[in-house]
Amino acid sequence: MMKLTELKPNEKALITRIHNAPVKMLEMGILEGIRVQMIKHSPLQKMILLRANGNLIALPQQVAQRVVVRPLNEDESLYCEKVLSEYEEI
Amino acid sequence: MKKYKLLLAGNSNVGKSTLFNVLTGLHKQTGNYPGTTVTKSTGIVKLPDGSVAEIIDLPGTESLYPHSADEEVAVKELMGFPENADAVIYVADIDGLKKNLLLLSQIIDLKIPVLLVVNKADKMKAKGVEIDTKALEKHLGVPVVMFGQKAFNRRKELLQILRDFLKNPRVPGKDFYSSLRLNETFPELKSINAYRELVKAVHKEDLPDVRQIIKKEIIRRYHLFNRFFSEIYKRQPQDRTDLTGRLDRVFLHPLWGYAVFFTLMFLMFQSVYQLAEYPMNTIDALYHRISVWLSGVLSGNVLTDLLINGLLSGIFGVLIFVPQIAFLFLFVILMEKTGYMSRVVYLTDRWLKPFGMSGKSLVPLISGTACAVPAIMATRSIETRRERLITMLSIPFTTCAARLPVYTVMIALIIPDQTLWGFVGMKGLTLFSLYVLGFVSALITGLVLNFRMQKRSASPLIMLMPDYHWPALKDWFVDWVDKIRSFVFGAGKIIVAFSVVLWFLGTHGPKDEKGNPKILAYPVALETSYLGQFGKFIEPAFRPLGFDWKIDIAVLSSFAAREIFISTLATIYSVEDDHPEKIVERLRSERRPDGTPVFDFATGIAVLLFYAFALQCMSTLAVIRQETGSWKYALAAFVFMTGTAYLVALTAYQILA
Numbered sequence: 094m095m096k097l098t099e100l101k102p103n104e105k106a107l108i109t110r111i112h113n114a115p116v117k118m119l120e121m122g123i124l125e126g127i128r129v130q131m132i133k134h135s136p137l138q139k140m141i142l143l144r145a146n147g148n149l150i151a152l153p154q155q156v157a158q159r160v161v162v163r164p165l166n167e168d169e170s171l172y173c174e175k176v177l178s179e180y181e182e183i
Numbered sequence: 184m185k186k187y188k189l190l191l192a193g194n195s196n197v198g199k200s201t202l203f204n205v206l207t208g209l210h211k212q213t214g215n216y217p218g219t220t221v222t223k224s225t226g227i228v229k230l231p232d233g234s235v236a237e238i239i240d241l242p243g244t245e246s247l248y249p250h251s252a253d254e255e256v257a258v259k260e261l262m263g264f265p266e267n268a269d270a271v272i273y274v275a276d277i278d279g280l281k282k283n284l285l286l287l288s289q290i291i292d293l294k295i296p297v298l299l300v301v302n303k304a305d306k307m308k309a310k311g312v313e314i315d316t317k318a319l320e321k322h323l324g325v326p327v328v329m330f331g332q333k334a335f336n337r338r339k340e341l342l343q344i345l346r347d348f349l350k351n352p353r354v355p356g357k358d359f360y361s362s363l364r365l366n367e368t369f370p371e372l373k374s375i376n377a378y379r380e381l382v383k384a385v386h387k388e389d390l391p392d393v394r395q396i397i398k399k400e401i402i403r404r405y406h407l408f409n410r411f412f413s414e415i416y417k418r419q420p421q422d423r424t425d426l427t428g429r430l431d432r433v434f435l436h437p438l439w440g441y442a443v444f445f446t447l448m449f450l451m452f453q454s455v456y457q458l459a460e461y462p463m464n465t466i467d468a469l470y471h472r473i474s475v476w477l478s479g480v481l482s483g484n485v486l487t488d489l490l491i492n493g494l495l496s497g498i499f500g501v502l503i504f505v506p507q508i509a510f511l512f513l514f515v516i517l518m519e520k521t522g523y524m525s526r527v528v529y530l531t532d533r534w535l536k537p538f539g540m541s542g543k544s545l546v547p548l549i550s551g552t553a554c555a556v557p558a559i560m561a562t563r564s565i566e567t568r569r570e571r572l573i574t575m576l577s578i579p580f581t582t583c584a585a586r587l588p589v590y591t592v593m594i595a596l597i598i599p600d601q602t603l604w605g606f607v608g609m610k611g612l613t614l615f616s617l618y619v620l621g622f623v624s625a626l627i628t629g630l631v632l633n634f635r636m637q638k639r640s641a642s643p644l645i646m647l648m649p650d651y652h653w654p655a656l657k658d659w660f661v662d663w664v665d666k667i668r669s670f671v672f673g674a675g676k677i678i679v680a681f682s683v684v685l686w687f688l689g690t691h692g693p694k695d696e697k698g699n700p701k702i703l704a705y706p707v708a709l710e711t712s713y714l715g716q717f718g719k720f721i722e723p724a725f726r727p728l729g730f731d732w733k734i735d736i737a738v739l740s741s742f743a744a745r746e747i748f749i750s751t752l753a754t755i756y757s758v759e760d761d762h763p764e765k766i767v768e769r770l771r772s773e774r775r776p777d778g779t780p781v782f783d784f785a786t787g788i789a790v791l792l793f794y795a796f797a798l799q800c801m802s803t804l805a806v807i808r809q810e811t812g813s814w815k816y817a818l819a820a821f822v823f824m825t826g827t828a829y830l831v832a833l834t835a836y837q838i839l840a
Binding site: 114115116117118119120121122124125132133135137138139140142146147148149150151152153155156 | 245248250278279280281282312398401405418427431435525529532533643644645646647648
């Protein structure tokens with residue numbers, strides 16, 4: 094388990110917990126149980142860029158720090174549908 | 184024939200405006216929603232059976248729970264069904280289809296007939312996306328149309344689909360709300376059976392713990408989508424060397440990203456500042472030709488004067504801005520439509536937040552250094568009302584091109600031709616300082632307004648970055664023409680009216696040539712006109728700034744445009760040749776009754792500072808009025824800026840004199 098901000102570029106992970114999620118982030122489809130891919134860290138702008146649900150999404154670091162993830166290896170990421178079902182009802 | 188009313192809804196960045204442009208073409212009108220700064224685009228479409236549909240392009244919104252004034256407007260329109268509309272056209276795109284379902288499912292739960300248009304469908308193959316439209320229709324209970332870049336050629340087909348849909352608009356057969364089982368989690372929702380009631384209660388904040396309810400609703404909607412989404416949507420894993428990824432490696436680079444942006448800004452600035460000068464000179468020359476020709480063929484009476492120096496000069500005063508607006512929006516629309524603007528926001532938002540502005544404020548601010556009028560129009564892309572207002576009110580402080588003639592003449596008058604440390608020219612340094620002063624005061628204004636203006640809860644920048652995409656030429660062209668047209672017929676009307684009023688005040692006076700009192704005496708010299716009388720009347724107020732009544736008159740008439748300050752001084756001092764050097768020479772020799780020069784150092788500095796701050800430009804006022812939809816902000820900006828100008832010039836003169 095690690096913070097979303099600790100992922101390396103291109104690394105894929107499963108979101109396991111979001112502390113105090115902003116509504117806007119949920120609207121963008123970033124929820125517990127989804128798979129994300131880190132694209133880029135921009136420390137200068139205090140932002141991160143990630144892919145989720147096929148969209149490229151920019152998040153402030155400060156928000157991304159509240160997101161807990163479990164890194165996925167290549168095999169696991171193929172079975173993301175299965176992993177998702179674990180989170181069917183939160 | 185029936186006239187249908189349709190709302191075009193969707194998330195931001197799904198290509199809603201492209202569909203709107205396809206459907207309505209140049210038959211669109213932009214204005215403001217009453218009492219707001221939110222831009223409203225409406226268009227009329229003639230359907231194949233002869234009936235007519237009015238389409239309203241709603242601001243993009245993510246859900247029915249708005250975060251900004253623009254989203255509020257969109258939600259209000261949607262909640263107004265069935266009184267204000269017959270149906271909704273919902274735009275989604277292939278990349279973010281799942282995300283787009285959120286608002287769509289909410290609209291479905293409001294029991295509004297919906298036609299779903301899935302945009303960018305032509306990119307499906309390239310992106311490895313497959314969408315089963317039949318399954319999509321089954322799970323959502325709404326008709327689905329796929330639509331792509333070539334849609335401009337498919338307009339007829341689209342209209343046919345639209346007509347078939349409108350003939351029998353059916354309320355969607357699905358109800359997501361009951362499946363969310365929110366009332367099991369939140370007992371306070373027991374009495375709420377329809378989704379519409381829940382949304383109303385949330386908007387009124389009638390419920391305890393509103394945010395928890397909203398969050399749960401969103402999460403559960405996504406879980407419902409997950410149940411069927413794999414059935415309708417398949418995406419082949421792509422290697423990540425896609426175009427967007429490769430471009431972002433440069434455009435979002437901590438060094439190259441800014442280099443690309445500032446190069447682009449430099450090109451934009453050059454074209455607005457320099458390329459636009461050629462058509463502007465042509466327009467100016469055309470005005471002179473027409474006015475000479477008209478005064479030749481018409482008899483020299485008051486009507487001819489009104490026509491040439493009031494009406495025609497006003498109309499050409501509007502046209503003169505068109506090249507600058509055209510060049511600026513060439514860039515701005517392209518930046519918006521390609522998706523590059525989101526990258527600019529990503530790069531610059533953090534630096535502009537302390538000034539109450541957004542990453543989208545930088546382009547307008549920089550273009551304000553050419554002219555505030557197109558720059559203020561460019562703030563339209565800023566989504567949140569507060570950030571847009573702050574940007575609009577800060578822009579007029581930046582040193583626009585029209586201040587330059589005033590600056591050059593005054594600097595020539597009062598700054599000695601010396602160099603500092605052997606290579607820095609004092610004159611150039613003064614001009615440079617004035618540019619810096621302009622930019623710094625714009626930022627300080629932002630800082631002050633950010634501190635003073637009521638703030639909603641600060642929302643973090645959570646933003647969708649659209650994939651790069653090259654817009655269809657026609658799509659881009661329609662928006663471009665619309666921008667120019669909305670200036671000419673919006674702010675343009677006000678500018679012409681101002682011009683006529685200024686002409687009247689400058690040519691009519693309370694006394695005729697012989698000094699006999701006569702109401703509306705015409706023609707009179709500028710000095711004895713109402714404007715001249717007013718200049719003399721306010722002299723006591725401006726004497727502490729070192730201005731005499733002649734300067735006051737020049738200041739008053741330069742409200743038409745700042746550069747008129749110089750030509751008015753030339754008129755008052757009857758300098759035949761309006762060459763700047765001749766004017767400087769004449770002004771230098773002008774003495775006060777006590778023998779000291781009128782334009783001494785202190786007065787010169789006071790004039791410079793006054794022009795640096797004062798909102799001496801009716802066109803800027805007109806465009807603020809047009810863009811905010813009320814005179815309130817235009818007047819506030821005028822009072823604030825001219826007040827600051829007065830105080831700063833006063834202080835400077837009192838210290839220096």
